Amino acid sequence: MSDEGGTGPWLVVGLGNPGPRYAGNRHNVGAMVADELAARGSVKLSSHKARAAVATVRVGVQPGGAPGPAAVVAVPAAYMNESGGPVKALMKFFSVDVDRLVVVHDELDIPAGDVRLKKGGGEGGHNGLRSVSSALGTKDYLRVRVGIGRPPGRMDPADFVLRDFSPTERKELPFLVADAADAVELMVTQGLLPAQQRFHSPT
Secondary structure, eight states: OOOTTOOSOEEEEEOOOOSTTTTTBGGGHHHHHHHHHHHHTTOOOEEETTTEEEEEEEOSBOTTSOBOOEEEEEEESSOGGGTHHHHHHHHHHTTOOGGGEEEEEEETTSOTTOEEEEESOOOTTOHHHHHHHHHHTOOOSEEEEEEOOOOSTTOOHHHHHTSBOOHHHHHHHHHHHHHHHHHHHHHHHHOHHHHHHHHSSOO
């Protein structure tokens, strides 16, 4: 298991906007991944005073077959551009080091259906990431970037991310969400580099 130098539990945050109006949006795919991780642990996210829905699970399986490390899986109850406050509050409440923060989010600059992982770097205009980086005072946290592709034609990217996945995309969505959840599990149990080698390699 790779601890990435941190202590305490992991915190996996899936970004999205609250409420049924946004639930199926491309912008909410991070929240969908958080729900998937909770479901894998046979639990559901429930309200927490840090303005988030939260569940505590074991994430993944260690090499050798032992259960993966403890993790808090969360979805902020704030809008995307205010995600940083709940993330900071959760890190304080659960005593999570920034080395053990994983943020799962939609990514326009990655082809639809692909998953990429990195630590640090820019936010690429993503309001949720910008809010998290601002609240924490650092960009040096782990990200699972879930590709949604670029908008067609001249559609405004802001409109594109706030629309539901198309019928064709919805058929593939369960596989994309599962892949992103697998990426979180692999990164938490084995480290960033092994996860990158698996998910960044052509198949």
